[in-house]
Amino acid sequence: MHHAPRHSRRRTAAAAAASTVTAALALSLVPFLQSTASAASPTAVSVPGTFNSEIGCSGDWAPDCAQAQLTQRADGKWSVTLNLPAGTWAYKAAINKSWTENYGAQGAAGGADITLTVPAGGKAVTFVYDPATHSITDNANSRVVTAAGDFQSEIGCPGDWAPDCLTSSMDDTDGDGTYTFSTTAIPAGTWQVKAALDKSWTENYGQNGTAGGANIGFTVPAAGATTTFSWNIGTHVLTVQSGTGTTPSPSASPSPSPTATPTGPTAANTLGALHTGAATTFRIWSPDSSDVKVAVGGTTYPMIPVTLNGYTGVYQTVVSGDLRNQTYQFKIRGNDVRDPYAQMVNPGTTQGVVIGSGAVQPTGGWATRPARANREDSVVYELDVRDFTIDPTSGVDAAKRGKFLGLVQGGTTYNGVRTGIDHLKELGVTDVQIMPSFDFNSTVPNWGYDPLNYNVPEEQFSQATSPEGRIREYQDMVNEFHKAGIRVIMDVVYNHTAGKGVFDGITGKYYNSTDLSGTGNSIDDGNPMVSRMIRDSLEHWVKDYNVDGFRFDLLGVHYAANVADWGSYLNATYPDRQLQIYGEPWSGGVNDPGEAQKARYGTVPTLAAAHVGVFNGAYRDAIKGGTQDNVMNYMNGGGDPSAVIRGLRGSLLATKSTNALSDPWNPAFAYDPEQSVNYVSVHDDLSLWDKITYSGAGGGATGRAGQIDRFATGMVLTSQGVPFITEGDEFLRTKVVGGNYESAKNSYNSGDDVNAVHWGDKAANAATFKYYKDAIALRKSTPALRLTSWDAVNNQLSSQNSGSVITTRISSNPAAPTAYDTVVVFNPTNSTQSPALPAGTWTKVLDTNGATSSSDTTSGPLAVTVFKKN
Known part of the structure; x- marks a missing residue:
């Protein structure tokens, strides 16, 4: 069919009156069908009229034009708002995209065309169709x-x-x-x-x-x-x-202004299933389809667009009654889709469960959160829910092994040494970083870096079967850590999902067109609604589960500006929390076209106000060499001392600034020491002990290999920034089984024989454990090791090297920045050194064996030695 070219049909208000007759004549071209009211509910309603070409239709009087379609609301009516230019226009309501059934003035079937006049400058005109009366109205002819x-x-x-x-x-x-x-x-x-x-x-x-x-x-x-x-x-x-009542007397007592904060049950400003005892509000983002429904309680309800501050493309319906613990299923284009905001799910399905996690409280109520003055005061300990307690040597009750509550069972021992949470208290760490504990796809044993539902505790770690029970169990775990003086950091994986099927039934806009995670399905937080989903999820865990911070897997997939927004929002909303937020400043080993805008060392200065830090991989490599190779750097006497000096200073910027650096991988990146998370071992790759033995060091725990281990960890625990250790390193945990180092390099889905923590190692390597414990205690008692700003490190710390030996002098007093009271010596050589100490009397408080108290001013071989001024 040949289509005539479109012409502009804009008319001025002055010409409107003269054009009325012309418009009326034009209507004679429209089929004026005398339809009768249909008993069936419409599947579509449109406003064909003389303005259709102005709103993007191919022509006027087009009942099937997409731009002229109305959307059904929760009350059953249909509406649309169209931006119309000045002029006098005519329209009708057409049902199911054809002229077979149409309504005109006063809802008459096949009735007269309705005219409206838009004033100069144009106007956003809202049309409302009532299927009960068939009337179609607009706010140009009448008020809204x-x-x-x-x-x-x-x-x-x-x-x-x-x-x-x-x-x-x-x-x-x-x-x-x-x-x-x-x-x-x-x-x-x-x-x-x-x-x-x-x-x-x-x-x-x-x-x-x-x-x-x-x-x-x-x-x-x-x-x-x-x-x-x-x-x-x-x-x-x-x-x-x-009902049978009438309007109350006008003398009724006035109530609060409508602009006041509302009271009573209201729907929170977020998405998902928002439960009250009276009704549940269901909301989901659907930017590509208006065919959105939710099935709950045996009934499927259509959903309609809703305007929600901070969100776009959201559809909503409200279902009355108390739906608590009922399953629900979102449907888009007729397909079952997952609720990205679900607070509880029916495991193994895409069904959510209606529940308000904020209404659930831990057993006995919330305990006081451990206080912390500065983020640099933290000593972070990484653990996996299953690995930490699954072995019988954990001493944990059989039913709790590998479970949330197994992490916090007190009084456990093995061969006379403390295990579990009592071990953590003895070690002295301030924070636990729990590897993925939200709902993931894989079957344990597996570390769970394949998310399904970001806001739901993983059921494989739970003993409870009821929805509220699973929520409370996680809360109880957090609560017990808090009672023990230990804060809880969640390891979160917002950079990808278990597969694109997790969200792409809703829209493909959740995912990057080019994978950035190495998993084939990286999340695109460049879409504002995806970024908002991540921020809402973070707040969910802070608000409803009382967690104290987040470790981001592959933070480098995310835009730095979004990361700054998440951190700034959380810190402003929960200012008393001192949240610890950090992540990996790299992506999945792929080329990223948006590299300059992503979280990298170079953009870390822009995250300073949001209190977001990153893992310091540059310092890690300077200390120990590669993560999977057999080369040891400084911890075995080699490497670059200048790179180590940069790292021990918290990898601070050469010039203090919150501007991004031109080099995204500049190793001098931190605006504040809290932004440098210092480590030599993490769940990925070889454990520290396996790295040392794989690289050829011998002598066992009491020989050179053990001394290297203590030397590397001693550097981490005496450097400026935030120290981080991973489970079992404090007693030389190994993941090598039968001499197989290859499986130990990447054991994310290995069995318990590889990944389980064996608590007999603590008894066997008691001297190593004592060193870790002593070094942590020294750090916590020594303000000079925990300076809290770029200025403090720049003014109060001085490092020099003589060959490979590094001596650092630190003052804990900003008013006397060169009155050094603490000296730290890194000696990677095989001989005893005699560092030049400032004037005064000094006591050696840490050496290769741990805490000491000696007037000896030498630094032993392959050791971190700390001196304090008397």
């Missing part, structure tokens, strides 16, 4: 009048006192000046309302039709009662009738 009150969230609005929520709009269907709205969705109770005009509070009417007057109270006698609101455009009086 909303019954705005404290009941609106109950009937599907995003919140109460919302003048812009058209779910409670009142319509003048017959043009007599009386606007009405009826609903059966308001629960029994006493409520308040006002009439708001044109979707704002600029013009509103309260009791007795008074402009800006007192709120109008009314009572709904029973659930399901019909409540009708009527507003007269002449008198401005709003009346309400519910």
